[in-house]
Amino acid sequence: MQVTETLNDGLKRTYAITVTAAELEEKVNAKLAEARPEIEMKGFRKGKVPMPLLKKQYGQRLLGETMQEAIDGAMSEHFEQTGDRPAMQPQVKMTNEDWSEGDDVQVEMSYEKLPDVPEIDASAITLEKLVVKADESAVDEALAQLAENAQDFNDRAEDAAAVDGDQIVIDFLGKVDGEAFEGGAAEDYPLVLGSGSFIPGFEEQLLGLKAGDEKAVEVTFPEEYGAEHLAGKAAVFDVTVKAVKEPVAAAIDDELAKKFGAEDLDALKGQIRDRLEAEYTGAARQVMKRALLDALDGLVSFDLPPALVEAEAKQIAHQLWHEENPDVHDHNHDTIEPSEEHQKLAERRVRLGLLLADIGQKAEVEVTDQEMTQAVMAQARQYPGQERAFFDFVRQNTQMQQQLRAPIFEDKVIDHIVAGAVVTEKEITKDELQAAVEALDEE
Known part of the structure; x- marks a missing residue:
């Protein structure tokens, strides 16, 4: 041979x-x-x-x-x-x-061939770790939101007209071509106006009605409606308003805390503070991660496999095109040619991907079975009632396993590099952190 x-x-x-x-x-x-x-x-x-x-x-x-x-x-x-x-x-x-x-x-x-990736000195990298404390105003704001979510509804005056945000209790009967259809009727149904829970145009026609009023509500089912026999059809709903109620936020007290599983109000505040600071920490990590990737991108330069860059550029162009054209759900469209901007972004992604993979391999970074199980479980929660089927799908699909493993591996490599870098903490406000996160999307 x-x-x-x-x-x-x-x-x-x-x-x-x-x-x-x-x-x-x-x-x-x-x-x-x-x-x-x-x-x-x-x-x-x-x-x-x-x-x-x-x-x-x-x-x-x-x-x-x-x-x-x-x-x-x-x-x-x-x-x-x-x-x-x-x-x-x-x-x-x-x-x-x-x-x-x-x-x-x-x-x-x-x-x-994959290129030889140069070594980096993590100690030469300087990073800033943003720190945000959950102050009382942030906790109070979150408490007010919880109270609003736990709101009750009290009857308005007998002659009060329904406004946006009110709950009206109605009986209704829907008809298409004069014939009632299955699932189109209910009695004593509580509907919050403005919730968008009914067909587009339905709730708006109930604004201004009072208890005892009747109205024929004319709507058209959306073309993409789930029930094919109703999709795109014009319908008339005979509606009787039985009550009009105004929203009343729940009192911020120990009873509210118990509704959310806390022993008392102080315990609920503590839970909210911990949750907020965890969210701040996660957001601050994304800011520091971007800064680290920018630093790494400036530290190394090496040849990139043209086929990898081309494939990545095409994927970026295709993804961004679909984001700009959300109504197109299939791939029956003209070929999307990558732009110069897509090409540069692809080169950055491929370069950083190869660098992180090389650092992780040399540092013997591994994704454990427990970490993979947690990732699969997190994804499975998006398919309630079908968790077992999703687990079986992942077990039999190596590509899906790689998609779940890749971000875990990347985060562990990032942690490894940060551990060797020079990191200083900087305490900032929630608004400053939000601005820093928003700046990531603009770059």
């Missing part, structure tokens, strides 16, 4: 691999000899079938297997000897397309 380099240009490599006919025949004969003792054939005792007959019967199939094994073996040996790591799956093709049995097999293997 011969492996000859034919291209060495930057990170691009091409090799010509030749597997001789003699090698193939030797390997096929070895396979037949190994299997012969167990082979039975009419007219011959077990293990006594002549080799020429075995070769005639099984030779073609074994030849194909042997060719593939030989090529795979040559590739594995090549990567082991050179230390090259292909950025993407190598491209392999036969170059003697007129090959026939008895000829040498000639194959061309092309790939882009």
Whole structure:
């Protein structure tokens, strides 16, 4: 077997691999000899079938297997000897397309190798860790929001008209083409006006009504409505208003605290303070992470595999196009060509991705089974009632496993680098932190 380099240009490599006919025949004969003792054939005792007959019967199939094994073996040996790591799956093709049995097999293997990533000195990196304390005003604001969420509704005066935010209690009967439809009727239904829980246009027509009023509400079901037999159809709802109630925020006291599982108001305030500071810490981490990535991006420079950059640029362009065109949910659209800005962002992502992967590998950073289980459980909560099916899907899908593992690995590598960097703390206000987070989206 011969492996000859034919291209060495930057990170691009091409090799010509030749597997001789003699090698193939030797390997096929070895396979037949190994299997012969167990082979039975009419007219011959077990293990006594002549080799020429075995070769005639099984030779073609074994030849194909042997060719593939030989090529795979040559590739594995090549990567082991050179230390090259292909950025993407190598491209392999036969170059003697007129090959026939008895000829040498000639194959061309092309790939882009991963670059050698330079070492970095984490101690040369200076970072600022933002610290925000949850002050009383922030806690009071959160308490007021909880009280609003736990609000009750009290009856308005008998002749009071319903306004946005009021709860009205109604009976209704919906009809399409004069016929009532399943699920289109209810009695004593409490509806908060402005909640958007009914068909668009329904709640707005109830504004200004009073207890005892009746109204025929005319609406059209959305084209994308879940029930196909109603989608896009015009409907009339006969509505009777039975009560109009105004919202009343719950009192901020021990009773409110107990509604949210706390022993008393002081305990609830403590929980809120802990939650707020955890949120601040998470936001501050994102700011420091961006600063670290910016610092790393300025510290290193090395060749990037063009195929990786191209694939990343296309993905960025495609994703941003869908964000700008949220009504398009499929991929039946023209090809999105990456811009120069997409290309630069792709280069940054690929460079930082390779750098973090290299640092993590050298530092022996690993994602534990427990961390993976927690990540899967967090994702599974998005599919209530289908958690088991989601677990099975992840277990059988290596690509999904990698998608869950990658951000965990990256965060652990970030922590590893931060541990070696020079970090100073700076206490700021909640508003200053919010401004710093918003600035991340603008960059």
